[in-house]
Amino acid sequence: MARKSPEQLRSHRWFGESDMRGFGHHSRIAQMGYSRADYQGKPVIAIVNTWSDINQCHAHFRQRADEVRRGVLQAGGFPLEMPALALAEVFQKPTTMMYRNLLAMETEELLRSYPVDGCVLMGGCDKTTPAMLMGALSMNLPAIFMPAGPMLAGHWRDQILGSGSDVWKYWAEKRAGNLTDEQWRGIEEGIARSPGTCMTMGTASTMTSAAEAMGFTLPGASSIPAADSRHGRMAAETGRRIVDMVWEDVKPRDIATAGAIDNAITTILALGGSTNSVVHMVAVARRAGIPLTIDRFDELSRRTPLVANLRPAGRYLMEDFFYAGGLRALLAGIADLLALSERTVNGRTLGENIAGAEVFNGDVILPRERALVAKDSLAVLRGNLAPNGAVIKPAAAEPHLLRHTGPAVVFADYNDMAARIDDPALPATKDSVIVLQNAGPLGAPGMPEWGQLPIPKKLLAEGVRDMVRISDARMSGTSYGACVLHVAPESFVGGPLAFVRDGDLIELDVPARRLELKVSEDELARRRAAWTKPAPRFARGFGAMYQQHITQADQGCDFDFLEGTAPTPDPEIH
Secondary structure (H helix, E strand, O other): OOOOOHHHOOOHHHHOOOOHHHHHHHHHHHHOOOOHHHHOOOOEEEEEEOOOOOOHHHOOHHHHHHHHHHHHHHOOOEEEEEEOOOOOOOOOOOOHHHHHHHHHHHHHHHHHHOOOOEEEEEEOOOOHHHHHHHHHHHHOOOEEEEEOOEOOOEEEOOEEEOOOHHHHHHHHHHHOOOOOHHHHHHHHHHOOOOOOEOOOOOHHHHHHHHHHHHOOOOOOOOOOOOOOHHHHHHHHHHHHHHHHHHHHOOOHHHHOOHHHHHHHHHHHHHHOOOOHHHHHHHHHHHHOOOOOOOHHHHHHHOOOOEOEOEOOOOOEOHHHHHHOOHHHHHHHHOHHHOOOOOEOOOOOEHHHHHOOOOOOOOOOEOOHHHOOEOOOOOEEEEEOOEEEEEEEOHHHOOHHHOEEEEEEEEEOOHHHHHHHOOOOOOOOOOOOEEEEOOOOOOOOOOOOOOOOOOOOHHHHHOOOOOOEEEEOOOOOOOOOOOEEEOOOOOHHHOOHHHHOOOOOEEEEEOOOOEEEEOOOHHHHHHHHHHOOOOOOOOOOHHHHHHHHHEOOHHHOOOEOOOOOOOOOOOOOOO
């Protein structure tokens, strides 16, 4: 493989001259304590770090950045740590999803505007992974992803706790009167006990696993728990590898081919991964110039078994998954469903990277003949209620609800739902279909994780634990239930969801992939004519830009001016 010469490095445009322009660059880097021997003729590596005091998932990234730096130096590169937007789930409101594209823009522009030859992307908390990959794909400099890793398993009394999934379960029991305040606090104090991302198969592990399957991490990187010493060693190895990637000129769009995208989707399905991955993968693929649609998820779902016995669909947690062999072992078990010749960041193919991987616990990573579900771990629905599609996770729903017709109980927005959901007079039965409007990309705004709508308290007391619920929102990847999500177009822009009324019959038929509002076209036309477009949510700032350019869920919720591979020139050096 031909390697770049030092004069071909992008950073040479900043550091290779001795004129007045070069004087400014050299003198200011000397101001930081570096001599020319530290950086001249070496690949300059940006360590794009999403560490922050407010990002609990990345609390260990200060140390990991130092370990990445060590690897870069060992390989003969020059590391520069560059902080980027944290996107801390739970804390950031209205939702980190509103700011995913802002981190993508920041990643792209950091790499474009500074003397950088390649980068290590440090992320993991839900939206950080797709955001950083989106920005790196758009800039298309050599890039490698370093996942944060999942946290250790939670504990309460004799119970092993999984983030998110057990929160929803025990919160339902508390609302039903089966859990005391003291017991609730015990769960609160024991569920998150180390740095790292959710240890269930939520959005974080779904997307870092997808990044590995696409070829953007070193083999095995996505499965290592954050607190494990092997995670630090992987960080150093990642730093070493990016230096060679720069010399070899291995760029993100060399990795993110149509076959690699299919590998990522197949991996997500085999893991029982988060429904959020649909939105994120569409956005990632389109940044690479690949016209992915949500229908590809449905096509691949029809052939892919769910073989990871992980919560919320299964029993175990990410720590167990790592000890059972991790992602490499799972991929080896579904190798016939993968494009094994796809290139990865270590210079080898996916097939070479998973060769010889073993499963050490066949109850965590299941053999195909004992799959949790043989296929259809995710389904894309269409019908007059979702002309552009909606998604559901059948494996996480009670089976009797996968074919269901019931009367709608409609909430106009989240505040309406919060005010009325536990009202004893709410006209809801176990057969009702709960509908939440104005929770989509523009309506919420930001398409928050409101889609696992609560069961009315009076029904919880009767023992009901699942109902059909429909919204244009997302739901946490750690959630479960018969929740229809991402309804497109959203109600805020006049999608059919806006016209549902209390008592309307709604039919859900997952095997037929159908979602229908049983109202005549004439009546829908009357309701549409009477509908008034809501006022914009923002008058200034990022929100104003967001509402002008955000696309709908089926299109990836990217900004319309960031999709595709149209080139943006490097800055002039003056």
